[in-house]
Amino acid sequence: MLSYILKRLLYALPIALSVTVVSFMLVYLAPGDPLNAIAPADAPADVIQALKSAYGLDKPIPIQYGLWLWRALHGDLGTSISSGRAVLGEVLGAISNTFMLATIASFIGVFIGCVLGALAGYWRGSWIDKIATTLSVIGVSIPHYWLGLVLTIIFSITLGWFPAMGAGPGGSSEWVWDYEHLKYLVLPAVTLSVIPMGIITRTVRALVADMLEQEFVIALRARGLSSLVVFRHVAKNTAPTVLAVTGLQIGYLMGGSILVETVFAWPGTGFLLNTAIFQRDIPLLQGTLLVLCMIFVVLNLLVDIVQPLIDPRMGRT
Amino acid sequence: MMKDNIDHPQPQYQKTKGYWHAVLRQLKNEPLAIISAGILLVLIIAALFAPWLAPADPFKASMLKRLMPIGSPGNLLGTDELGRDMLTRLMYGGRLSLIMGIVPVFSAFCIGTTLGLIAGYLGGRVNMVIMRILDIFYAFPSVLLAVAISGALGPGLSNSLIALTLVFVPQIVRVAESVTTQVRQLDYIEAARMSGSSNLSIIRVHILANVLGPVFVYATGLLSVSMILASGLSFLGLGVKPPEPEWGLMLNTLRSAIYNKPYIAALPGGFIFITSIAFNLLADGIRSAMDIKK
Numbered sequence: 071m072l073s074y075i076l077k078r079l080l081y082a083l084p085i086a087l088s089v090t091v092v093s094f095m096l097v098y099l100a101p102g103d104p105l106n107a108i109a110p111a112d113a114p115a116d117v118i119q120a121l122k123s124a125y126g127l128d129k130p131i132p133i134q135y136g137l138w139l140w141r142a143l144h145g146d147l148g149t150s151i152s153s154g155r156a157v158l159g160e161v162l163g164a165i166s167n168t169f170m171l172a173t174i175a176s177f178i179g180v181f182i183g184c185v186l187g188a189l190a191g192y193w194r195g196s197w198i199d200k201i202a203t204t205l206s207v208i209g210v211s212i213p214h215y216w217l218g219l220v221l222t223i224i225f226s227i228t229l230g231w232f233p234a235m236g237a238g239p240g241g242s243s244e245w246v247w248d249y250e251h252l253k254y255l256v257l258p259a260v261t262l263s264v265i266p267m268g269i270i271t272r273t274v275r276a277l278v279a280d281m282l283e284q285e286f287v288i289a290l291r292a293r294g295l296s297s298l299v300v301f302r303h304v305a306k307n308t309a310p311t312v313l314a315v316t317g318l319q320i321g322y323l324m325g326g327s328i329l330v331e332t333v334f335a336w337p338g339t340g341f342l343l344n345t346a347i348f349q350r351d352i353p354l355l356q357g358t359l360l361v362l363c364m365i366f367v368v369l370n371l372l373v374d375i376v377q378p379l380i381d382p383r384m385g386r387t
Numbered sequence: 388m389m390k391d392n393i394d395h396p397q398p399q400y401q402k403t404k405g406y407w408h409a410v411l412r413q414l415k416n417e418p419l420a421i422i423s424a425g426i427l428l429v430l431i432i433a434a435l436f437a438p439w440l441a442p443a444d445p446f447k448a449s450m451l452k453r454l455m456p457i458g459s460p461g462n463l464l465g466t467d468e469l470g471r472d473m474l475t476r477l478m479y480g481g482r483l484s485l486i487m488g489i490v491p492v493f494s495a496f497c498i499g500t501t502l503g504l505i506a507g508y509l510g511g512r513v514n515m516v517i518m519r520i521l522d523i524f525y526a527f528p529s530v531l532l533a534v535a536i537s538g539a540l541g542p543g544l545s546n547s548l549i550a551l552t553l554v555f556v557p558q559i560v561r562v563a564e565s566v567t568t569q570v571r572q573l574d575y576i577e578a579a580r581m582s583g584s585s586n587l588s589i590i591r592v593h594i595l596a597n598v599l600g601p602v603f604v605y606a607t608g609l610l611s612v613s614m615i616l617a618s619g620l621s622f623l624g625l626g627v628k629p630p631e632p633e634w635g636l637m638l639n640t641l642r643s644a645i646y647n648k649p650y651i652a653a654l655p656g657g658f659i660f661i662t663s664i665a666f667n668l669l670a671d672g673i674r675s676a677m678d679i680k681k
Contacts, residue, residue: 084519085522085523085526086526088523088526089523089526089527092523092527096535096536096539097539099536099539099540207664207667207668207671208664210611210667211611211615211660211663211664211666211667212615212660212663212664213614213615213618213619213656213659213660213663214615215619215622215638215656216638216653216656216657216659216660219638219642219645219652219653219656220653220656222645223645223649223652223653227645227646227649228649321528322528322529322530324528325527325528325529325530325531325532326528326529326530326531328530328531328534328623329530329619329622329623332622332623343534343535343538344623346538347534347538347539347625348624355535355538355539359531359535362528362531363526363527363531366526366527366528366531367526370526
């Protein structure tokens, strides 16, 4: 087991390293000088030179990358050009908001998805299967930013149940676990949860249907066990896959919440990315990307490590 | 060659209808797929012939006719925040939205299949280099990757097409590579090689036919994702620029109207949804018609 974990870690290391390269280099895809965002076009040459050395842009790109990585490893992601604050602080503040949103959305989605998928797989062809299948097709096909808009129109503008935007009363971005703040979380979380809901319903339905045809299930039934006991055996066998999909979904939602965050003006990483892109704030863009992707890599790694713990068959291969 | 004098009976060739014909016939048993194909056809025709079918000019704004309700005389689906006819703009919008949804999948299909064939057929070090490079792309969640690439390249139609293509290529390569690797080891490929076929003709005649099916099914499944992502990029302001009509961008500019004209504000998104669900159901139909497990 220990050697397996070590192997996964060794495998994740080059991926993590290449993620840093891509996060750093992405900015250089863009035409034009990154300095354009800071200095006015008619700035005198010595000012531009001073700015270049201040941001380290006068050195060759590999050296810039090395320095950036070295500082990043020490927790320094540079200074945001647009706000003048440390990138790490900005990213950490935003990421806790995004992480909360993505985690809660995943759990809503996974819970509904598991229930619907299990019922649909157990009674294939029944009316509940048809409902579950329809819901899952809608879940994977709906543009979630549009769903967010529609939910806002229904529950916020027409019914007035939930606020339409922000993450707290008075536009505060400090999160507190109380009723007032939770009201702000409902619509974005439900909107974001349809994606994992659709995917998990599909996965669980297929798994359960597949499992019910296995010989051990027929044997359990032949022994006269109640369908509840049979169901427990089936659930046990589907758990590892569901867990793996869930882990990946949290990762996908962390990166994919940018659209929903834009709709609901949620103060998360999507908001930061938006600022970074449209104000050409390069340190902020690199830093946000790096942190988000590292979380994704770590989540992948965790799924790889936890899976064989709950399913011993996998550790042996 | 020796010539014999025996009268050979002429073989009775009947032109076989072929695999794709059989798939098409199977597809007829999938009502949902047929309906979806019909809806897509209507949307495509409306987009293609918009200059002849649309009732108005998509760019002609009118300060007097801003945000007219659905069903107004002369503006069947109302008008947008600048007084432009919604029906017209939705028809024209289908052009860019469908292009932005389909083109990335098509180009990723071409690039990805080629790379996958090369990686799978040659194997060894070439395979390792190609697949390990693509693993890096898998370390990015796809929405984030699309947003990051097109954000770095800057807003614009071609940049978002490039970004989306880059998101889909690795996925298609994986499918193509795994099928190629499986097929490559079969006996008849060995036989073809021993009878002196060149690598190129083995790939073209024997391998491609096996790879295209699964990759095609996978790619059709991506169309719906591509529609949502492409319009999403425009929604963020990273895709098409105003005043071009495009569903995602229209959804974005109409957001200011959700308080007084919610139905009109939600309309463009409804079209993205219909298109994406139709693509999804069609892909499901094709998958079961071709009998390929997901």
